[in-house]
Amino acid sequence: MRVQNLTFDDWLEHSFGREVRFQQAPWYFDPEHDWWDPPPIEAVSHLTRLFEDPEPALRGFADGQIAQGLTYLVNTSASGDSRWLCSTDVPVKDRVRCVKSVAALFAKLFEPRCTPALSHLSEADVGTLNCVCYMWWDAFPSLAIAGDPNLPILHDCALRTMERILYLNSIACQESALHGLGHWQRHYDEKVPQIVDRFCEAHSRADPRLLAYAQSARCGCVL
Template identity: 30%
Template sequence: MVSDYAGWRRWVFDHPVAGEGERAWYFAGGEMAFDPEADAENALLWVTRLFDEANLLPDDFSMAQIGQGLWFLIDPSGSSHMFALTNPAIPFARRAKGIASIAALYQGLFDPKCSRATGGRKLHGICAAFWSVAPFAPMGREAAPTEQDQAFLAVLEKIAVLENPVCRKSVLEALDFWKGAYPERTQAIRARITG
C-alpha cells in the first residue's frame, strides 16, 4: 500500500504505457495500492501537489506515461481521485486549493506540452477531454452561486487566456457544460477566447 506522496506519484505514473487497443494498467484488476475514497484527505493533498508541480513530471516520466497517469486520475472510470476536490466532508478552504491547482496543471504542463507532436496521443487526449471526463458539475446558478462553482469558474478564467489551442478547446467544452447554470459568467469567459 502507498503511504506517502512520492510512492503515490510513482504508483500513478511509473507503468508501461498501454498500446493501441490495449487496456491501461489500472484496468487489469487486482488490489489498488491506494484508495482515494477511504483516504480522501490524502487524495486531495496529493492531487493538489501533483497539479501544482505538474511542470516537474517530464523530469521523471515520459509524456505517454504522464498522459496515461492523468487519465487514471481524472477519469472516474480509472479512479475516484477527483471526487476529493468536491467532497463536502473536507473543508472548502482545502478543496479550493485543489480546485485552483487545476490551473497550475494547465499552465505548467498542458499549455507547454500538449500537442500531438510533443505530448503524444494520451497527454493530448486528457488535455482536450479534461472537463468532459472529470466529475465536476455546477451545484448552483448565477443568481445563487456556490463557493465551489466560483472556484471552478475562476480556474476556467485563468486557463482561457492560455495560447495552446488544445487548452482553449478544453475550456470551450467546459463552458458549454456550465452555461446552463452560469450563462453570463461563461459568456464572459468565452469572449476571452473567441474575441
C-alpha cells in the same frame, strides 16, 4: 488491492510508473489491479501538490505515462468518482486550492507539451497529452454535491479557473477550457457566455476554427 498511506513519491510511482501497453487496455482496467483509496484530505493534498508544481514531480515519466496516470487519477470514466473533492471532510479552502491549482497544471504541463492541434476536429497531429487536456473538465470529478453550502464557491472557482486557462498561449488549452465551459453552460447560462465573449473579444485574430468552437461552447453545443 486497496492501497493507502502512500508517500507523495510512492504515490507518483504508483500512478505514473506503469507500462503503457500497445493497443491494450490500461492497467487500471485489470480485474485485480491495485487502486489508490486514501482519505479525501490526503487525496486532495497530493493532487494539489502535483498540480501546482508538476514539472519536478513528473520528471522521468514519458508523456504516455503521464497521460495514463492523469486519466487514472481524475478521469471518472477510468476509475469512477472517488468523491475526494466533494467531500465535506476536506476544508473548503483546500478544495478551492486544488481547483485553482488546475490552472498551474495547464500552464506548466499542457501548455508546453501539447501540440497546437484541435482535438474536437480529430486532427492527425494531436499529441499524446492533448486528449487528456481536451477532456479534462468533461471527465473531472464532482466538486460538490447538492446541499453542500460551499457548492457556489467551488463552482465559481472552477469557472474562473477555466477562464484563466483560456488566456494561456496554447490552442489545446484554450480548446479544453471552451470544452469545459460548453458543458457548464447548461447550469451557468449567464456566466459562460460572458466568459466566452470576453475571450473572443480579446482574441479576435485567433484561429477561426477555435473561434467557431467558442461560439458552440457559448450555447452549450459541445460533445
